[in-house]
Amino acid sequence: MTRGADLALVAVLLLAAAAALVFGGPAASPGEALAALSGSGSPEVRTIVLGLRLPRLALALVVGAALALAGAALQALLSNPLADPFLLGISGGGAAAATAAYVVLPAAALGVVPAAAMAGAAAATGLVWWMARGPLGPSSTRMILAGVAVNAATSAAILTMLALAPSPRLPGVIAVTMGSLASASLGQVGWLAPYVLVPAFVLLLHGRDLGLLATGEESAAALGVEVATVRRRVFLAAAALCGGAVAFAGVIGFVGLVTPHLCRLVWGGSTRRLLPRAALAGATLTVLGDLLARRVLAPAELPVGVVTALLGVPFFVALLRRSA
């Protein structure tokens, strides 16, 4: 059953990726896209499929996997089903810094917005860690409370900047805060993919420790887990994943929060095995969400976070009711 579900997940991911390339946008028909993928077709359609749809697909895969992996790790680390990069203020920090850059910088300098987002996410991470510290290191409860406080502060900052932003800049600011994969390029993916590999590897490496931590700090320590070290590494790795995602795609909600729960409800099992499944499921959800965001009102685009929420919530509620 579990193996079958794993295979089904991989199959859905591959189908979603193929659909994103073939049905992805308004400018090339599925037939033209298939021709371009097979090496024929006009140069214009090849540019559309390989120059626009492929980078967008790749970014959706990386961002979705990063967010879901970060969410799964944080939920296990903090033993809290509501923990995710948003609750902890990490996404908010990235979004606030990106918004500030968008509002303040001249248009010619907007290329540094991703760097600002990553710096903001890192600053929020440091702030949460600093606020949550105690004599025995930061506790789960204090980290969540500190995250809520940082999140509230960054939300206030974003709203203030939205109120004060010059009106021509508002569309860009809204795209940052609502999430979008529209500006994906192979250069971005080429930069982001190696960047997320290291923290993803750190999280997968600590899968067993996270499983033990999810049962409680004392029992985990009794079983040989170096709680403080694992907590620090996992938190920083999850924050790095989230910072990378926010930098290039803005704030895409829901994926980090609910994807791990979906995986738990489908597969159950250990945290160690949950992590790679969450990454695959997050990538799938984000690719499908972006595809629907582009197609439902084409050529208009919906915010991808709205669609991922609309896709995931009914499925999540159904599974929740069934498990109850």
Add this chain to the structure above:
Amino acid sequence: MIDQIGDGVPAGPIRRVVTLAPDVTELAFAVGAGHLVVAVPHAADFPPEAVGLPRVAPNDAEAVLALRPDLVLATTAGNDPRVVQRLRQLGTRVCSMDVTSFARLAGACRLAGEVLGLQAQGERLAREVEERSERATVRARVLPRRDALYVVWWEPLIVAAPGTFHDDLLRRAGLSNLVPGSAGRYPRVDPELLLSPRLEVAVVPDERDLREGFARAVGSPAGARLASGAVRVIWLAADIANRPGPRLPAALEALVAAREAAERRASGVVDPGSVPPPTPEKQTPTNQRRST
């Protein structure tokens, strides 16, 4: 009297007018009521007589009330409808303009004249808007119809859809909007649309942010057809093209003139693909000043 959003405007003498947007500021001056205007929004920069007037924040109902206006001129193109409604609830006489086409622009001119007690001037201005826009529309009828976008922002790509005065501007200039009306008035659209083989013309307001956004778009994969010149980019002076005010006919005239010049150039060469417009040219309207 009923304004363009369907609310009643009580009759009465007008001595103090506050305008809440640049387009209605221009409208008040164009119908000859400039001497009645006591405050304008910060963005109002035309006509020159408006520049020296006191400024008011359009979203600050308290500041507007403090000016004791007999009439507030508002617009759906930028004013917060809650603030406008609040002013009305507090007993202020408010007239809201909702210009989504040249026909409604002429209606706004008549309404402004009527509300301000300057019916003849309002009627004259409305006729001028109608005649100039009709002349430009007739000129454009001989041009080949081409698919186009009116670009409001490059990244993310935001364009004007049917139901906006920008769409009417395209239509009257012989251009077909590539964006359907189902997407909302100013939807964010898939950047892939820039690579659609159907897209032949992009009309863009000429301002610094959009120029810099264009430079970035041209360097991106989505901007390949912009860079090659397959999509002709026509820049219109931003202050006339972005405001649904009495100078809007000048934007239409400039757009039609730019199209005529482009078609002449295209017909004069054997290979239309060799027409080299990767560096966009600014189209300056022959008459950017007041339409009165």
